Amino acid sequence: MAAGDIGSASFLNKQLKMRGLQKLRFYCQICQKQCRDENGYKSHCKSPSHLKRLSNITHEDIEQYTIQFEKDFLRLLRLMHGEKKVEANKFYNEFIQDKDHIHMNATKFTSLTRFIQHLSQKGSIRVHGIDELTSDSDPGRFMISYIDSSSENVIRKKEIEALKQGERSEQEIKMKLLKAQIEKMKKEEEVQSTSVSDTDNATEPKVDSPPTAPLKLNLSANKVIKKKPKKKLGNVFKK
Numbered sequence: 312m313a314a315g316d317i318g319s320a321s322f323l324n325k326q327l328k329m330r331g332l333q334k335l336r337f338y339c340q341i342c343q344k345q346c347r348d349e350n351g352y353k354s355h356c357k358s359p360s361h362l363k364r365l366s367n368i369t370h371e372d373i374e375q376y377t378i379q380f381e382k383d384f385l386r387l388l389r390l391m392h393g394e395k396k397v398e399a400n401k402f403y404n405e406f407i408q409d410k411d412h413i414h415m416n417a418t419k420f421t422s423l424t425r426f427i428q429h430l431s432q433k434g435s436i437r438v439h440g441i442d443e444l445t446s447d448s449d450p451g452r453f454m455i456s457y458i459d460s461s462s463e464n465v466i467r468k469k470e471i472e473a474l475k476q477g478e479r480s481e482q483e484i485k486m487k488l489l490k491a492q493i494e495k496m497k498k499e500e501e502v503q504s505t506s507v508s509d510t511d512n513a514t515e516p517k518v519d520s521p522p523t524a525p526l527k528l529n530l531s532a533n534k535v536i537k538k539k540p541k542k543k544l545g546n547v548f549k550k
Contacts, residue, residue, distance in 0.1 A: 335407060340376065340417030341365060345410075377418040384426075385435055388457045396439055399427055400450040423450045434458060 337346040339355055341364050346352035355361055387406055388397075403423055406412065420426040425446055430436045438444050441453040 335414055336416060338414050338416065340414045341368060373417070373419055376413055377420070380413040380415065380418045380420075381426075381430070381435075383412055385430070385457065388436070388455075389459065392457065394457050394459055396454045396456045398451065399423065399453055399455045402455065403450065422446065424448050427455060430455075434460070 337348065337352040338344070339346070339352070339361065342355070342361055344355060346355050384406055388402060391397075391405065392402070400423070415423070415426065418426075420429065424444070427436070427438065427450065428444055428446065431438050431444060436458060437456045439454040439456065441448060444453065
């Protein structure tokens with residue numbers, strides 16, 4: 312069996328390599344052909360079949376490839392990550408796992424960064440982790456997130472917000488009721504303690520104090536008694 316025959320080891324090895332992911336820049340979207348290396352890609356671009364198809368490509372075809380590429384990119388971003396943040400270069404590697412995807416070299420975009428710029432300006436995605444996105448920015452140094460502006464998502468967000476507001480209102484009502492109950496219990500305790508103290512004062516027996524006797528002052532001890540001199544009686548018979 313010759314080396315290039317169908318079923319030979321070299322043929323099967325070549326088929327396995329072709330099934331795997333090859334370099335995207337060696338893929339011809341027009342002919343839907345994957346070349347193994349740069350030499351093979353150059354040879355393909357010079358082939359009559361490729362030149363014939365290339366001559367029939369119009370600006371509308373490139374625009375159609377661009378629209379389909381953008382649509383597939385956003386659809387996978389929404390399905391895989393929703394509105395969560397993901398590194399741009401990491402997600403692009405996830406996107407190109409499908410060999411049948413529309414390749415970027417068939418679109419009007421020359422790099423992933425320019426494509427991300429287009430989506431950001433269009434309002435389809437948000438760019439995170441970089442102050443200003445330029446054409447020279449490294450896709451591995453910033454993150455992207457999908458903006459779901461569909462009517463279903465808007466309605467869903469409004470319903471979630473309404474539920475949150477309802478939960479907050481319910482929580483506030485519960486807190487107000489709890490505070491009112493606490494205040495009511497405090498007042499009842501104050502009234503009860505006041506009534507108990509009044510009852511204790513009313514039932515307490517009164518101790519009669521002894522009657523106070525009138526205060527008498529004895530001033531006689533302080534008086535000096537002067538004795539009057541007795542008059543001597545004369546003898547009337549001696550006269």
